[in-house]
Amino acid sequence: KAGVTQTPRYLIKTRGQQVTLSCSPISGHRSVSWYQQTPGQGLQFLFEYFSETQRNKGNFPGRFSGRQFSNSRSEMNVSTLELGDSALYLCASSLRGALNSPLHFGNGTRLTVT
Amino acid sequence: AQKVTQAQTEISVVEKEDVTLDCVYETRDTTYYLFWYKQPPSGELVFLIRRNSFDEQNEISGRYSWNFQKSTSSFNFTITASQVVDSAVYFCALSDPGLGGSTLGRLYFGRGTQLTVWP
Numbered sequence: 733k734a735g736v737t738q739t740p741r742y743l744i745k746t747r748g749q750q751v752t753l754s755c756s757p758i759s760g761h762r763s764v765s766w767y768q769q770t771p772g773q774g775l776q777f778l779f780e781y782f783s784e785t786q787r788n789k790g791n792f793p794g795r796f797s798g799r800q801f802s803n804s805r806s807e808m809n810v811s812t813l814e815l816g817d818s819a820l821y822l823c824a825s826s827l828r829g830a831l832n833s834p835l836h837f838g839n840g841t842r843l844t845v846t
Numbered sequence: 847a848q849k850v851t852q853a854q855t856e857i858s859v860v861e862k863e864d865v866t867l868d869c870v871y872e873t874r875d876t877t878y879y880l881f882w883y884k885q886p887p888s889g890e891l892v893f894l895i896r897r898n899s900f901d902e903q904n905e906i907s908g909r910y911s912w913n914f915q916k917s918t919s920s921f922n923f924t925i926t927a928s929q930v931v932d933s934a935v936y937f938c939a940l941s942d943p944g945l946g947g948s949t950l951g952r953l954y955f956g957r958g959t960q961l962t963v964w965p
Contacts, residue, residue, distance in 0.1 A: 763950060775937065775955035787950050820889060829950025830941035831879060837891035 734759065736825050736838035744844045750811040753841045757804050757825030764806040765835065766798060769820040778821075781806055782829065810843075818845045848873050850940050852956035859928050860964050867923045867959045869938030875899075878942035880914065880921045881953065885935040897921065928963045935960050 737756040745751050757764050765780035765788075777790040781800035798808040804825075810817055820842050824835040849872040859865045871880065882894040895905065897914055905912045909926045925932055935958045941951040 765952065767953070767955075774957045775939075775953075777952045777954075780950060780952060782950055788952050790952070822891060824891075824953075830881075830953050831877075831943065831951030834881070834893045834896045835953060836893055837883070839888065839890040842889070 736823055736836055738821075738823050738838035738841050740841060741839065742842050742844075744846065745813050746846050747813055747815060749813050750809060751813060751843060752807055752809045753821055753823075753843075755806045755808075755823030755825075755838060757806070757823075758836055761825035761827055761836075762804055763826045763829045764800055764804060765824050765826075765829075766806070766808050767822045767824065767837075768792075769822060769840070770818075775822070778808065780829065787829075813845045815845050818843060848940055848942060848954045850938050850954050850956035852936075852938055852959050854959045855957070856960045856962070858962045858964065861929060862927050863963075864924060864926050865928050865961065865963075867925075867936050867938075867961065869921045869923065869956060871919050871921065871938070871940045873940060873942050875942040878940060879951070881939040881941070882912065882921075882923050883937045883939065885937060885958070887934070891937065894923075925961075928961075930963050930965050933961060933963045 739754045763782045766778040780788040784800045795811045800806045820840045822840045824837045826835045827833040851870045878899045880897045883891040911924045913922045937958045938956045939953040
């Protein structure tokens with residue numbers, strides 16, 4: 733069974749630009765969540781989608797958004813990039829969220845904002 | 847509020863030594879789940895274990911074992927006879943319904959423990 737796939741692996745953007753990251757969950761998984769990992773803040777929850785609906789959102793500004801498609805694939809978008817958005821963005825999929833099943837993570841997308 | 851504390855930032859051991867990684871958590875919910883993940887240098891988080899709050903039995907999987915004690919809100923992870931390949935950052939995490947009573951849950955991570963195993 734293929735794991736969680738995130739594309740691209742690396743991105744370099746400049747301040748003010750926007751970026752879209754993609755995540756393909758494990759087949760059959762309907763929940764997709766996103767986490768940001770930085771040296772200063774550690775792993776922080778961004779949002780979670782289930783059946784194309786955002787079910788939970790972390791404390792991030794509105795510049796961070798996401799969506800989930802009918803095939804459970806998910807994208808997250810960051811607009812008006814800031815230097816502080818440089819991070820490893822990790823996507824996780826599960827059958828029905830962390831309360832019901834393990835979260836399985838992808839390799840992440842490393843975003844560098846210059 | 848939910849909180850996970852991993853007091854050990856870095857641990858170094860020599861191969862074949864046993865090592866225990868500590869994890870202390872806080873939650874107001876009676877139903878919650880605890881997790882351990884391993885993050886090797888490649889970056890992905892590798893799932894190791896998920897344990898629910900009603901199951902306090904210790905678990906052993908090969909060289910790995912976990913000790914869950916609700917009385918002290920701890921969920922410690924021991925690697926027996928450590929190997930160089932065990933070198934990684936290990937994260938403890940908590941999931942509970944939270945204020946919104948979510949049926950899906952999200953993970954609250956500790957800051958991680960960098961384990962280095964020397965040959």
